[in-house]
Amino acid sequence: GAAGSAVCFLFYLSVGVLCLASLFAYLKSATEFFTFSLGGSDTAWALGLSLLSLLLGSFLLQGRGLEALKLIDNEIVPFLIIFAGLVETVLFCRPPLKAALLSEINKNETHPLPRRLFSLSLGLFAPVTLFILLLYQIFF
Numbered sequence: 001g002a003a004g005s006a007v008c009f010l011f012y013l014s015v016g017v018l019c020l021a022s023l024f025a026y027l028k029s030a031t032e033f034f035t036f037s038l039g040g041s042d043t044a045w046a047l048g049l050s051l052l053s054l055l056l057g058s059f060l061l062q063g064r065g066l067e068a069l070k071l072i073d074n075e076i077v078p079f080l081i082i083f084a085g086l087v088e089t090v091l092f093c094r095p096p097l098k099a100a101l102l103s104e105i106n107k108n109e110t111h112p113l114p115r116r117l118f119s120l121s122l123g124l125f126a127p128v129t130l131f132i133l134l135l136y137q138i139f140f
């Protein structure tokens with residue numbers, strides 16, 4: 001009825017507002033990165049990135065662009081996620097960073113179990129799980 005329509009409208013309105021807020025957060029972080037790395041003004045980078053996004057989005061929403069998005073989403077992104085996990089695992093296993101993380105755990109924990117679980121998950125669980133996911137992605 002009317003109440004369901006009102007709730008549905010409010011739900012999709014809130015989803016739209018969240019999407020818009022997320023869009024601005026991504027634009028702000030990208031703008032800050034390029035401003036810090038390459039210099040220039042925030043306004044110029046924001047306008048340039050917005051224009052690039054508009055052109056790329058317009059291309060991808062026409063004709064075979066949706067097929068390209070589906071290909072990227074289904075075939076390439078899972079490998080990128082696994083690759084990011086492997087990179088993080090390798091970085092966290094480096095002695096200086098691992099020692100810093102363990103010292104952070106030591107600040108709040110007196111029992112050795114959290115430190116052992118962290119070391120076990122970083123040294124064994126994460127690499128094995130990522131390897132299984134990689135095999136699954138390749139063969140299935």
